[in-house]
Amino acid sequence: MASTQENDDEKTETTITLKSSDGEVFEVPESAAELSYTIKNMVEDGRAGDVISLEQVDGKTLSWVVTYLKKRAVDPFSEKDKDEFHTEFFSDKDVNSLFDIGNAANYLNIKELLDMSITKIVNLRRM
Numbered sequence: 001m002a003s004t005q006e007n008d009d010e011k012t013e014t015t016i017t018l019k020s021s022d023g024e025v026f027e028v029p030e031s032a033a034e035l036s037y038t039i040k041n042m043v044e045d046g047r048a049g050d051v052i053s054l055e056q057v058d059g060k061t062l063s064w065v066v067t068y069l070k071k072r073a074v075d076p077f078s079e080k081d082k083d084e085f086h087t088e089f090f091s092d093k094d095v096n097s098l099f100d101i102g103n104a105a106n107y108l109n110i111k112e113l114l115d116m117s118i119t120k121i122v123n124l125r126r127m
Contacts (some may be wrong), residue, residue, distance in 0.1 A: 001045040013029055013030075014029070014030040015021050015027045015028060015029055015030060016028050016029075016030050016033035016034075016039065016043065016052060017050065017051045017052065018033065018039075018051070018052050018054055018066070019051045019052065019053045019054065019087070020054055020057055020059040020061075020062040021054065021055050021056065021057060021059075022058050022059045022060050024059030024062065024063070024083075025051070026062060026066045026069065028066055028069065029070065029073060030043075031073045032060045032066075032069040032070045032074075033069065033074070035069050035072055035073055035110060036069065036109060036110050037109035037110075038107065038108045038109045041054060041109065047106070048083035054107075056103070056104070056107045057103075057104045057107065057108070059101070060100075061097075061100040061101060061103075061104045062104065064093075064097075064101055064104075064119070065101065065104050065105070065108065065110070065113070067089075068110075068113055069110070070090060071085065071089075072112070082101060089116075090117070092115065093120070095121065095124055098117050098120050098121045098124070099117075099121065101113065101117045102114055102117035102118055104122065105117055120122055
């Protein structure tokens, strides 16, 4: 679940280990992982163990979710910056990928990501 890593500045950062349904493992800063209410609740309730297995999310989709969470945890966005980030994040995703991201966001309870993926799907369907 959580481990501590030291960097060159002697600061410690707690990480959460996530495992996808197809066995890919991701180390995620706790501050990023806890943007998912599902993961946050698992950690707080002590149900996470050494590795949090996410049986409903494949590795490719989880890599996108992790990228999203890391960016959102590090950078507080203005509305303009948030819109630019979302545009860039979703720009290379096809409809199937958007559905996968939306399903993962729903399962992981990441409201902003779910809302943005649904909005993107609706906008693509209108074209």
